[in-house]
Amino acid sequence: MFRKTVAEGIELKLLQTSEADALYALVDRNRERLRRWLPWVEQTRSPEDVRAFIRRVLDQYHSNLGPQTGVWVNGSLSGTLGCHPIDWSNRNCSLGYWLDTGYEGKGVMTRCCAAMLDYIFNELKLHRAEVRCGVENFRSCAIPKRLGFTREGVVRQAEWVSGRWIDLVVWGLLADDWGVVSRKDRKV
Ligand SMILES: CC(C)(COP(=O)(O)OP(=O)(O)OC[C@H]1O[C@@H](n2cnc3c(N)ncnc32)[C@H](O)[C@@H]1OP(=O)(O)O)[C@@H](O)C(=O)NCCC(=O)NCCS
Known part of the structure; x- marks a missing residue:
């Protein structure tokens, strides 16, 4: 099973269907802030919706298309981070994430x-x-920026979220770029 220790008290673990109730409760507690940026939040109305999502992403992982993980902080499920299905022809993948407000x-x-x-x-x-x-999702944009991604452009009205179109900034990082960032004394 996919599992990584990130730092003391922070772990990434492949999502499991047994975690659906806990994950739903976490989404529900954070609903108002998440729905501003994440289109799936509106459609997530019960633990069963989350269970179906976890089943889908476990299939994704077992088909070698990348993990969707729970972010565990001090033993509590506190958010998710994962790969959207890997495009193996181009060895390319995009990441998505969110975190409980208490750990921001x-x-x-x-x-x-x-x-x-x-x-x-x-x-x-x-x-x-x-x-x-989202171009105005400054907290989120700060993450790829901090990690050395290049701001490659803006795709206009690329996502329909909570009743409005939002423009998205595309941040890109190549394996060679990461090699350089990794060799430097990284701040993270
Ligand atoms: C976007 C989101 C995931 C950011 O999570 P986060 O954990 O707060 O982000 P970071 O880990 O990068 O926090 C960085 C902050 O922690 C501080 N920090 C403290 N210790 C740090 C460390 N060891 N390493 C890096 N940053 C550290 C930084 O100084 C920075 O503070 P600043 O923003 O005031 O400059 C969270 O705000 C969220 O869930 N938002 C709603 C959902 C969403 O928008 N998802 C993304 C959709 S694209």
């Missing part, structure tokens, strides 16, 4: 993303990683 601003997600990038570049040997964030 402590560097948790930046460090989790760094661990995931180590995995996708060093173990899976992917060529490129991408993150797409």
Whole structure:
């Protein structure tokens, strides 16, 4: 099973269907802030919806299309970080993430993303990683920026979220870029 220790008290673990109730409760507690940026939140109305999602992403993982993980902080499920299905023809994948409000601003997600990038570049040997964030989602955009991604452009009205179109910034990172960032004394 996919499992990575990120730092003391922070772990990434492949999501399991037995965690559906806990994950739903976490989404529900964070619903108002998450629905602003994440289109799936509106359609997530019961633990069964989350269970179906976890089944789908376990299939994805077992089909070698990348993991969707729970972010565990001090033993509590506190968010998720995962790969959207890997495009193996181009050795490319994009990442998505969210975190419980109680753990924001402590560097948790930046460090989790760094661990995931180590995995996708060093173990899976992917060529490129991408993150797409709402242009006004400053907290989210700060993560790829901090990790050395290049701001490659803006795709206009690319996502329908909570009753409005949002423009998305495309952040890209190549395996070679990550090699350089990894060799430097990284801040994360
Ligand atoms: C976006 C989101 C995941 C950010 O999570 P996070 O854990 O707060 O982000 P970080 O880990 O990068 O936090 C960095 C902050 O922690 C601080 N920090 C503390 N210790 C740190 C460390 N060891 N390493 C890095 N940063 C550290 C940084 O200084 C930074 O503070 P600042 O933002 O005031 O400059 C979270 O806000 C969220 O869930 N938002 C809603 C959902 C969402 O938008 N998802 C993304 C859709 S594209």
